[in-house]
Amino acid sequence: MQMMRVVATSKAGKRASLNANKVRFMAGTLLLSSLASFSAFAAGAGEVVHLNGTLSVQRPDGAILVLGQKSEVRPGDVLTTQKDSYAQISFSDGSTVTMRPYTQLKIDAFNFVQEKPQADNAFFRLIKGGMRTVTGLVGKRGNQDAYRIGTTTATIGIRGSTGDTMVCDPSCEGVAKGGEALPSGTHHQTHSGTYTMQIDAQAAPRIVLIEEGHTGYSDGKVIRVTVGGIGGGAVNLQIPLGGGLEGAASCK
Numbered sequence: 001m002q003m004m005r006v007v008a009t010s011k012a013g014k015r016a017s018l019n020a021n022k023v024r025f026m027a028g029t030l031l032l033s034s035l036a037s038f039s040a041f042a043a044g045a046g047e048v049v050h051l052n053g054t055l056s057v058q059r060p061d062g063a064i065l066v067l068g069q070k071s072e073v074r075p076g077d078v079l080t081t082q083k084d085s086y087a088q089i090s091f092s093d094g095s096t097v098t099m100r101p102y103t104q105l106k107i108d109a110f111n112f113v114q115e116k117p118q119a120d121n122a123f124f125r126l127i128k129g130g131m132r133t134v135t136g137l138v139g140k141r142g143n144q145d146a147y148r149i150g151t152t153t154a155t156i157g158i159r160g161s162t163g164d165t166m167v168c169d170p171s172c173e174g175v176a177k178g179g180e181a182l183p184s185g186t187h188h189q190t191h192s193g194t195y196t197m198q199i200d201a202q203a204a205p206r207i208v209l210i211e212e213g214h215t216g217y218s219d220g221k222v223i224r225v226t227v228g229g230i231g232g233g234a235v236n237l238q239i240p241l242g243g244g245l246e247g248a249a250s251c252k
Contacts, residue, residue, distance in 0.1 A: 044072040045110035046091035053085025094136030098118040103129025117142035130166035153220035161193025
């Protein structure tokens with residue numbers, strides 16, 4: 001009888017040990033999963049909040065994906081919209097970018113840490129097409145040059161502003177109504193706040209302020225500022241605050 005009790009006790013001890021190992025394994029798996037999820041979240045810059053049409057992304061590793069609403073975007077991504085397609089992206093600092101049809105945009109850099117305003121950095125390279133920017137905290141605090149848009153013919157600095165920027169290469173046909181008549185180059189219209197346009201010509205670098213209600217244009221050699229909308233007309237883009245874009249977006 002005494003030996004049977006010893007054997008039973010030994011089996012119970014093994015079961016307890018196995019259960020303990022199982023618990024430790026599950027806890028470790030959950031921890032690794034949580035860390036992976038945190039890393040993925042930390043690596044992201046923002047997400048698609050409204051979409052009508054087709055939006056695709058080319059990742060830095062060359063992978064090409066079709067994005068949907070709530071898809072994540074990351075630094076290094078090249079985003080592309082197709083015909084009659086509109087996409088609005090919300091970033092972690094509260095800023096938004098709305099992409100027009102036939103637009104290609106690269107997120108060259110995006111860094112936002114709530115406790116480190118001096119480390120803020122947002123640089124978007126507008127390769128072609130059009131975008132509307134509404135700045136968040138990166139465009140309102142810390143470094144004055146933290147939020148910028150780069151094109152082939154100019155660099156646009158943004159401070160607490162809302163505006164439309166279009167790169168016509170060679171034209172903006174299909175991007176906005178009347179876009180086919182716009183000359184090749186960078187066009188920008190300021191709706192509120194402060195935008196600057198800079199060309200880095202070796203002989204004479206220039207930085208020009210584009211005030212509210214004004215439009216700036218650059219072909220890479222000169223900057224011309226006029227009163228009114230791009231191309232002498234209004235450039236409107238209506239995005240609903242709730243729901244999708246279908247049937248609600250208009251581009252004039």
